[in-house]
Amino acid sequence: xxxxxxxxxxxxxxxxxxxxxxxxxxxxxxxxxxxxxxxxxxxxxxxxxxxxxxxxxxxxxxxxxxxxxxxxxxxxxxxxxxxxxxxxxxxxxxxxxxxxxxxxxxxxxxx
Amino acid sequence: xxxxxxxxxxxxxxxxxxxxxxxxxxxxxxxxxxxxxxxxxxxxxxxxxxxxxxxxxxxxxxxxxxxxxxxxxxxxxxxxxxxxxxxxxxxxxxxxxxxxxxxxxxxxxxxxxxxxxxx
Numbered sequence: 001x002x003x004x005x006x007x008x009x010x011x012x013x014x015x016x017x018x019x020x021x022x023x024x025x026x027x028x029x030x031x032x033x034x035x036x037x038x039x040x041x042x043x044x045x046x047x048x049x050x051x052x053x054x055x056x057x058x059x060x061x062x063x064x065x066x067x068x069x070x071x072x073x074x075x076x077x078x079x080x081x082x083x084x085x086x087x088x089x090x091x092x093x094x095x096x097x098x099x100x101x102x103x104x105x106x107x108x109x110x111x
Numbered sequence: 112x113x114x115x116x117x118x119x120x121x122x123x124x125x126x127x128x129x130x131x132x133x134x135x136x137x138x139x140x141x142x143x144x145x146x147x148x149x150x151x152x153x154x155x156x157x158x159x160x161x162x163x164x165x166x167x168x169x170x171x172x173x174x175x176x177x178x179x180x181x182x183x184x185x186x187x188x189x190x191x192x193x194x195x196x197x198x199x200x201x202x203x204x205x206x207x208x209x210x211x212x213x214x215x216x217x218x219x220x221x222x223x224x225x226x227x228x229x230x
Contacts, residue, residue, distance in 0.1 A: 038155075041202070041224065041226070042223055042224060043115075043117070043204045043205075043206070043221030043222050043223050043224050044155070044204070044206075044221045045221070046219070046220070085154075087154075098145060098157055098160055099145070099157075099206070099219050100157060101147075101154045101155040101156075101157075102154060103154050104154060
């Protein structure tokens, strides 16, 4: 699976949009971009995933660049409960058996 | 969404004893389950992958005789930490991957984790 690079930490004001970047310059054509988050002392929670097109669900939006070498997770109206570590993971969707986590970005939402 | 139940949520034990952690998929059949461990302020580290009815596959550096994994049914996997030592104290997390027919193939669902403290 392709490696990813994320900033170790970010801050965002409550109510503002939180934009979390992820670089995956060695991504292959059949690899998806997944985002998970982990709130303190809990198991990771699935947020969103995509291949080429931008995706949106009730939690977030995922913007993938045209060359697919980077992506941005957007939390449109961050709340204090969004404070967590966010992991960007690249993997082949169907064939890969395991999910390997990097260091992630520790996002702190400030009141 | 799918629910993965992990029990217990925390456990304290004495050195030399064994501890069993259970991971159950509540509303889907988990063909594959994964076990992770996580030290404070660090990322999750994959320990092993287990498929129902077969032996677990351990990651490099993980002692299979110390961390016994059993995946006897499509809804239950257990991790037993044998002869626990203080250095085994960690946050253990399981995750489950559903069968393709159930539409869960592309996502992994995680338990809430077990904090193990070995005295």
